Amino acid sequence: MNSVKTYTLFTDHDVYLFKEGRHYKLYSKFGAHSVEKDGVKGVYFSVWAPNAKKVSVIGNFNNWNHKDHILFPRWDGSGIWEGFIDELTWGTLYKYAVETARGDILEKSDPYALSWEQNIQAASLVSTTWYEWDDQEWMENRGKKNSLQAPISVYELHLGSWMRDEDEPKRFLNYRDIAKKLVPYIKEMGFTHVELMPVMEYPYDPSWGYQITGFYAATSRFGSPQDLMFLIDELHKNNIGVILDWVPSHFPGDANGLYRFDGSHLYEHEDPRKGFHPDWKSHIFNYGRNEVKSFLISNAMFWLDRYHADGLRVDAVTSMLHLNYSRNEGDWEPNIYGGNVNLEAKAFLQEFNTAVYKEFGDSIITIAEESSDFPMLTKPVHDGGVGFGMKWMMGWMHDTLDYFKEDFVNRKYHHHKLTFASMYMYNENYMMPLSHDEVVHGKASLIYKMKGDEWQKFANLRTLYVYMYTHPGAKLLFMGDEFGQTSEWNFTQSLDWHLLEYPVHKGLQELVKKLNHLYTTESAFYENQFEKSGFEWIEADDLENSVYVYLRKGKRRGDILMTVLNLAPKVLDYKIKIPSGTHWEVIFNSDDEKYSGSGVEAEILEEKYEGEHQKFMIITIPPLAGIILRQKKDKKYKLHRIKYKR
Known part of the structure; x- marks a missing residue:
């Protein structure tokens, strides 16, 4: 006997917008929602699986039996399955058992789940994003802090390795514990924003969060959704903005994730030339599918809305925009004009930027991690641009680091590596990144990229920071670089905070603190940072x-x-x-x-x-x-x- 009752949160207009690719608040419809039906409290479930023969809810409440709680397919051909199960409460573990057209049973976590288990099963949890925010003053005035005419100095960090439990170094700190240490540190150092490497749920620690399975779930490694909200709330109450890394470029092929969700290529492009990433062995979203666009843009809205994020740094935009990215000749197919631009991905990014700026205005920022010279990335969509607020200035970063690696006697032959950026620095709205990517995989820490003896290395790095902070554009510095972390970044352990016992490291930290102060108080450094x-x-x-x-x-x-x-x-x-x-x-x-x-x-x-x-x-x-x-x-x-x- 089926124990699921009929229920819906969808209106006909919701379904229409979803199928048109223009429903941007799907998190209020899909997923697991605590509701009341006929005076009985329970949970409403809904999931998109248009090619499934049957979808049921399995969990710790029914011994993971896929025959007891079968969802109802909507009559309108939308591919949405839904239903109400009474007496379920917060914390219930569940998945969807999806029977494919071939008769296989796939156990899938909920794409819209707000929390996931932190184990190999990675079941979804019935959860909530209810939180009593205390950052009203920040939210009302943040447009001034996030403006292109405001100083924006970003501290990029990985929550799992910024700082760990002193007594148990292998144990992660909770979001709330991190808040107690991080907020006063950022405030003292003078950074205006933090950028959190992905906080969405991911199964594999070495991916650093960039292989996401739970796009709507705050990773439970560090606590609950409310714990993450507390961290963001505390940062806001101390006038510190929060930028989240967002990854709409790809997802892993985990059995419980989005890949072949209903037995078909539902979220990913079915053509491997467009749907499989050769470098990351992951799967690329089908940006031409309207329901997928609704999923992704709703996801962006979700983090800006429910978590009060002030901006999204969009990862791997170059790979999205170029059909031949990391592919050999013959392994990619040109677009209808014979070029290498992924027109569907470009249109998606334009829709994403248009939607979030329409919803939140200039109170938020979107930032592209883009390493090519793709034109008009930060120009308005109505002028033919892609619509980002900023893009990372990757050319500046590479030229600068190459210069500082040179022997002193050879620098005159590379002098214009430091002047070349002025040839293009006003083509886009740039953020200058010295990010995590530059201090891993054998590239050495920043301090050991510098030439000379110890004194010369630190002098070089101090001057590099002066150059960065006084150059036009917003700033980004990865954690540990502010005090001269000597080892490459290791995501499995805390930063080497003990280095601050040494004068050269403490002196470098004091210099960054002073540069942040100068940058944020001297209007000549920021008022015209994007103007010739x-x-x-x-x-x-x-x-x-x-x-x-x-x-x-x-x-x-x-x-x-x-x-x-x-x-x-x-x-x-x-x-x-x-x-x-x-x-x-x-x-x-x-x-x-x-x-x-x-x-x-x-x-x-x-x-x-x-x-x-x-x-x-x-x-x-x-x-x-x-x-x-x-x-x-x-x-x-x-x-x-x-x-x-x-």
């Missing part, structure tokens, strides 16, 4: 000395800062052209002793005119150092020397 008017080269071609000089400009007249980089291991008394009538003061020196520098003075030696209108200053630049100068606004300014303690 915000940047000007003063010296870009001094190959012999490895010196770079540039200006950053705010919106107010006279709001100007100058950055001077000396990337050679020698002290220079250097002549710099300055605007006529201006006077300058040093406000930052990466070689200061408090950052474990050598303490060489950053000293303005002389200001003078050569001719009627051309003005210069002579300044001492410490070795392997970056200094920042501010244009003085006092018309009665008298030249004086800025002394740093030796």
Whole structure:
């Protein structure tokens, strides 16, 4: 006897939108929902399996028997199966037993489940995202914090390895325990946002969360949905934004996951040239299928809505947009125009960006991890763009790290690796990433990418950070890089926090803290960070000395800062052209002793005119150092020397 009663949360309009690919709140319909029918409390289940012969609910309430609780197929041909089971409560374990057209029984976890078991069975749990939020002030004002005209300095972290239990190093901290340690740390360091590597449920720890099976479930490794909400709430209450990594590019072939969900290629593209990823051995969503688009865009909405996320960093966009990504000739099929652009994926990304910005306005950010020169990625959809708020500046990252790996004597031959970004930096809205991908798989930690002895390595890295923080664009730094983690990132253990006992590591951390402060308080660094008017080269071609000089400009007249980089291991008394009538003061020196520098003075030696209108200053630049100068606004300014303690 079937113990399931008829019930529905779907209206005809819901089904219409779902089939059209334009239902963006499916999480309020699909999945397991606690409801009441005829005065009896229970759970309503619904799942999409259009090619199934039969779908039943199995769980710890019926000994995983697929014959007792059979769902009803909707009459409208939508492929939705649904029904009500009374007296079930929160915490009930369940799966769907899907009988395929061939008669096979597949045990599938719920694609819309809010929680999953953390074991090899990975059953779904009847759960809820109810939470009493206390971040109203942040939510009302976050548009100012997430604006392209605001400073955005992101701390990227992996929750499983940022910090672990001190007494049991193999044990993960709970989201709430992490909040107690992470929130004051981010606040002290001055980062404006955190970016959490995927918090959606995933079965395989070495995937770092990028092989997702439970797209709507907060991973139970670190606690419940409410525990994650507490972490986000605490960050918001301390004026810290939260960006979540989101992975609509692929999913693993786990037996209980999305792959061949009803015995057919339901979520993945059936053509392996479009549906299988050769690098990750995973499966690629069918972006041309309307129901799949509804699933994915609803998923994006879910994290922005239910979890109050301030932004989504979209993973592996390059692989989505290019049909020939990581494929040999003959292993991919051109689009209808003969090109390599996946037109369905592009249209999906445009729909995604249009939908989330329409729903949340400019209070949120979407960020593309995209490594090619795909055009107009951050331009509006109505102008033919893809509609992202920002994209990672991968070219800048590669050129910068390549330069800092060079021997000092060879740097003059690679000088323009650090100037080349200015040729394209306003083509898109860029975020400069020094991410987790750069400190794994034998690539070495950032500090060991630097050339020279220990002092030179730290001096190089300090100057690299000065370059990044004073360059146009938003910033992203991976956890541990702020204090010079010496080993590559290891997802199985905590960061090496004990390194902060050593002055060079503590000094580097103090430098990052100071740079965050300067970036977030000096409007010249962020007001025009995506505008051509915000940047000007003063010296870009001094190959012999490895010196770079540039200006950053705010919106107010006279709001100007100058950055001077000396990337050679020698002290220079250097002549710099300055605007006529201006006077300058040093406000930052990466070689200061408090950052474990050598303490060489950053000293303005002389200001003078050569001719009627051309003005210069002579300044001492410490070795392997970056200094920042501010244009003085006092018309009665008298030249004086800025002394740093030796």
